Amino acid sequence: MRKTLITALIAAVALPAIAVPSVASAQNREVRRERADLREERRELNQARRYGDRRDVRRERRDVRDARRDLNEERREQRWGRNDWRDYRGRNRALYARGNWRAPFRYNQFRVGGRIAPAYYGQRYWINDPGRYRLPPVGRYQRWVRHYNDVILIDTRRGYVVDVIRGFYW
Structure with a gap:
């Protein structure tokens, strides 16, 4: 056995x-x-x-x-392309399951080029392994951050939104 x-x-x-x-x-x-x-x-x-x-x-x-x-x-x-995660998400639904995730602040719909407060992209919201979700690789001083069902690419030095993927999680 x-x-x-x-x-x-x-x-x-x-x-x-x-x-x-x-x-x-x-x-x-x-x-x-x-x-x-x-x-x-x-x-x-x-x-x-x-x-x-x-x-x-x-x-x-x-x-x-x-x-x-x-x-x-x-x-x-x-x-890597911007939408490589779409097919992968369809085959691996459990990985993208939203789960019981809530932020201490209300939902905001961020736009590319906007500036946001550091509280929204603190270390506790980072996606530490973006390759696991088939997200595009990031540049220097950039981080993928989860915000409710969305994923936001942040320039951590200045607080600018570089990219937004809406409805990333189920």
């Missing part, structure tokens, strides 16, 4: 660690494939410059441009 329990615990810890890199490696494979396509198109362009006529060179330039655009799109898809 004890060995079974230990094995189950090890599997529960190891499986998520194994599953995540497979997604990342699939994305890296796509980037590598796009890079290889771009190198091949450049080789063909050089060959057309040596042995081909103007139409061949024009066609190959267009192919190189398309391959470069495809590579850039693939790289862009891998970066």
Whole structure:
């Protein structure tokens, strides 16, 4: 019984660690494939410059441009986006459950560029692990802060609201 329990615990810890890199490696494979396509198109362009006529060179330039655009799109898809959390939230509803969270002040609808009091973005309201919720990474002197169901990105030095995501929690 004890060995079974230990094995189950090890599997529960190891499986998520194994599953995540497979997604990342699939994305890296796509980037590598796009890079290889771009190198091949450049080789063909050089060959057309040596042995081909103007139409061949024009066609190959267009192919190189398309391959470069495809590579850039693939790289862009891998970066964090503002709305990466939406699909993840749909699959992991319990993580975004509102719970029994209340602030000692009433709800205010903050806007980007506004200035707010430090009481609203004190350390007790910080989201310490924004990656857990698939929030975009923050810059220097910035923090994600929970305000009722909303999430606010604050410039902690000056108190300015940098970004607001309304209805983030259920």
